[in-house]
Amino acid sequence: xxxxxxxRELYGEPRPDPFLKARVFGRLQAEPRRRRWLPWTVALTGLxxxxxxxxxxxxxxxxxxxxxxxxxxxxxxxxxxxxxxEADPATTGAYWRVKKSHRRTHPEPLGKGQNRYRVVESWxxxxxxxxxxxxxxGSRTLGARPGSAADSEAWRRDGSPSEWAGVAPSxxxxxxxxxxxSPGEGLLKPVTGRTAFxxxxxxxxxxxxxxxxxxxxxxxxxxxxMVRGAPRGSDSGVLADALSGLLWxxxxxxxxxxxxxxxxxxxxxxxxLGTARDERGRKGAAFSFTVRTSPTAPALVQRTLxxxxxxxxxxxxxxxxxxxxxxxxxxxxxxWTDDKPAPPSLP
Amino acid sequence: xxxxxxxxxxxxxxxxxxxxxxxFSAIFxxxxxxxxxxxxxxxxxxxxxxxxxxxxxTAFRKRALYxxxxxxxxxxxxxxxxxxxxxxxxVEVRTLRALGRHGPDPDSPGHEEQVAARVSAxxxxxSLATALAGxxxxxxxxxxxxxxxxxxHEEISGALGIPYGTVGSRLNxxxxxxxxxxxxxxxxxxxxxxDRG
Numbered sequence: 001x002x003x004x005x006x007x008r009e010l011y012g013e014p015r016p017d018p019f020l021k022a023r024v025f026g027r028l029q030a031e032p033r034r035r036r037w038l039p040w041t042v043a044l045t046g047l048x049x050x051x052x053x054x055x056x057x058x059x060x061x062x063x064x065x066x067x068x069x070x071x072x073x074x075x076x077x078x079x080x081x082x083x084x085x086e087a088d089p090a091t092t093g094a095y096w097r098v099k100k101s102h103r104r105t106h107p108e109p110l111g112k113g114q115n116r117y118r119v120v121e122s123w124x125x126x127x128x129x130x131x132x133x134x135x136x137x138g139s140r141t142l143g144a145r146p147g148s149a150a151d152s153e154a155w156r157r158d159g160s161p162s163e164w165a166g167v168a169p170s171x172x173x174x175x176x177x178x179x180x181x182s183p184g185e186g187l188l189k190p191v192t193g194r195t196a197f198x199x200x201x202x203x204x205x206x207x208x209x210x211x212x213x214x215x216x217x218x219x220x221x222x223x224x225x226m227v228r229g230a231p232r233g234s235d236s237g238v239l240a241d242a243l244s245g246l247l248w249x250x251x252x253x254x255x256x257x258x259x260x261x262x263x264x265x266x267x268x269x270x271x272x273l274g275t276a277r278d279e280r281g282r283k284g285a286a287f288s289f290t291v292r293t294s295p296t297a298p299a300l301v302q303r304t305l306x307x308x309x310x311x312x313x314x315x316x317x318x319x320x321x322x323x324x325x326x327x328x329x330x331x332x333x334x335x336w337t338d339d340k341p342a343p344p345s346l347p
Numbered sequence: 348x349x350x351x352x353x354x355x356x357x358x359x360x361x362x363x364x365x366x367x368x369x370x371f372s373a374i375f376x377x378x379x380x381x382x383x384x385x386x387x388x389x390x391x392x393x394x395x396x397x398x399x400x401x402x403x404x405t406a407f408r409k410r411a412l413y414x415x416x417x418x419x420x421x422x423x424x425x426x427x428x429x430x431x432x433x434x435x436x437x438v439e440v441r442t443l444r445a446l447g448r449h450g451p452d453p454d455s456p457g458h459e460e461q462v463a464a465r466v467s468a469x470x471x472x473x474s475l476a477t478a479l480a481g482x483x484x485x486x487x488x489x490x491x492x493x494x495x496x497x498x499x500h501e502e503i504s505g506a507l508g509i510p511y512g513t514v515g516s517r518l519n520x521x522x523x524x525x526x527x528x529x530x531x532x533x534x535x536x537x538x539x540x541x542d543r544g
Contacts, residue, residue: 003475003525007494010446010475014387014395021379027400149381149421150497 004114022276074272075265077285077309082261085247085312088254093336096196096206096251099126099138101347103279104327105147106170106179110158117154119144119164119179123171124186124332128341129196129251131206136341140186141169144179186343197250200226200242206251214255216262219243223263236269237291237300243267244305248314248334257312276306278316279330284308301327358415365411375403378424385425385496389432391442398435402428418505425496426506429488440480447476471529478528482521489514490521 103122111117126138144164146155155161164179195203200223213219220243227238246252246260264270269289276286284306291303301319308315313334319327332347357374364370382402387395405427406413413423432439479487488507492498498506500514507514 003522003529004490004494006471006475006529007479007490007525010472010479011388011495012446014384014392020383020396024379024383024396024400024403025375027396028404148384149378150384153497 074270074285074287077272077307078261078265078270078287081285081307081309081312082258082265084309085261086254086258088257088312090254091336094130094338095336095341096129096131097126097333097335097337097339098249098331099124099333099344101142101279101330101332102171102328104170106144106167108167108170110164110167111154112158115154115158117151117158118147119151119155120147121169121171121179123169124344124347126188126333126344127196129206133196133205135191135194135196136188137191138186138188138341138344140344140346141180141184143181143183144169145181183346186345188341188343199223199245199250200238202226204250209246209250209252209256212246212252212256214253214259216259216266219256219259220263220266236267237289237303240264240267240270240289241291241303244314244317247307247312248331251336261312273304278306279328280315282306282308282315284315357420358413361410361413361420362415368407371407371410374406374420374424378421379403381421381496382424382428385491386428386432388495389442389491390435390438391445394435394438398428398431401431405431417508418502422498422502422506425492425498425502426508429492429507433484433488436484443476443480447473474528475525478525482524486517486521486524489517490525493518 101122101124103120106119106121109116109118121144122142124138124140124142128136128138146152162181167179168177169179195205197204197206197209199209213222220239223239223242227242243260243264247257252260264287267289271288273286273288275283277283285308286304286306288302288304290300301321304318304320306315306317307313314331316328316330318329357377360370360373364374379399383395383399386398386402390398402424406424409427413420417423418426479490482490489503492503492506500511500518503509503514504511509517
């Protein structure tokens with residue numbers, strides 16, 4: 001190792017922070033004596049929508065800065081979403097379907113010698129489940145590409161590889177595949193040997209989801225009792241995680257979704273971050289809490305959910321601080337459908 | 348959009364921003380994370396946000412003076428950030444002292460596979476940090492623009508407004524001092540190169 005590598009190692013990488021850019025941007029806007037120089041700051045909010053599916057830079061951009069927004073409590077936002085959720089008609093269909101796009105930094109640094117770089121993987125998943133317990137899992141890779149501009153430079157110096165032999169996509173459990181920069185075909189596989197859902201790390205069937213209490217306090221107690229006994233007493237984060245899962249990834253009834261929103265509104269560890277846009281440019285309210293994503297995970301991650309209060313839908317979920325630096329899930333579809341299971345189409 | 352090309356030509360975007368200032372937002376959007384990473388490494392996360400904000404404010408105010416024949420927009424932003432870091436010498440020295448003692452934030456992402464290498468380098472960490480803090484500022488700037496930002500000699504020459512040859516001599520001097528601190532040869536026994544900058 002030469003001294004330049006030792007210098008790089010000494011400095012390390014700054015901690016990822018999904019709201020960093022928005023915060024600095026807010027600081028630029030908050031300088032009144034400089035306001036006249038900064039007409040460009042108003043244009044930034046529109047930028048997220050103009051970007052393509054694969055976003056190289058994080059684009060969580062608050063549309064208001066803290067010191068200009070009227071004081072709104074996160075609790076009141078979640079209670080408003082609860083009221084909206086309750087008013088939703090109960091729907092049904094042949095299949096419960098959740099389709100998401102994902103983005104994550106591959107955990108392994110790639111390249112050789114001086115030309116080390118990280119790549120960001122993007123992919124689609126689509127889960128289908130029937131009430132009688134049949135499950136299909138769809139997936140489709142959108143390709144991997146260098147993360148930062150510095151990563152792009154190193155990737156170019158490394159000969160601009162479009163495939164990384166011997167490196168598997170981090171999200172695919174089947175192994176054997178090769179990490180590639182090219183998008184792939186959509187795949188669909190039946191899944192056997194497990195239930196369609198899990199809450200607080202426990203397997204749950206349709207029936208059990210349906211039987212969850214619709215009273216916020218009772219729902220919180222029920223979920224808490226499932227969380228207790230979870231390893232490392234990772235309590236409050238897991239509770240917030242399990243309750244928020246009922247909002248979008250599970251076929252919860254309108255009443256249970258409303259109860260989950262109300263229970264979340266009372267959790268002290270759920271923080272309101274203000275208005276934000278997801279990576280598709282959809283506007284919503286951002287909430288965050290810290291959670292240990294698996295019993296063996298070494299570090300807590302900060303999870304941020306962006307919720308569209310007007311429809312009570314969850315738009316996206318971002319984990320920051322985990323081994324993959326930042327992991328983003330954007331909800332493309334979540335609900336009942338009579339469509340037949342098929343490989344994921346491009347959004 | 349092909350991601351292998353630099354999205355649009357940012358020098359062109361910067362030129363257009365003279366007429367339509369809102370176009371500058373694309374410059375912020377494209378370069379924010381990279382500039383922040385560099386500043387946060389040198390000054391720590393707490394001070395970095397102010398300095399990065401100041402970097403983009405300065406760039407916006409001085410965009411009419413930007414000369415694309417001298418440096419790319421990215422290198423130009425690194426130059427502005429480097430000059431602003433230079434006004435924070437005490438913060439930088441404090442950051443280096445902390446890095447020497449504790450190393451980077453242990454919560455920073457992953458890299459389990461690097462732990463072994465890190466442990467072996469652990470004992471040299473304080474000497475390396477001390478040597479970096481002891482470098483002349485202009486030598487440290489060049490060294491870190493190479494090591495952390497990955498800029499070429501030519502880009503650094505444009506970013507800092509110094510002759511090409513000076514980049515090399517400053518880099519060599521800095522590297523020699525670091526090698527000595529890491530247990531290599533004694534720099535006092537080697538002939539000192541003259542700084543032509």
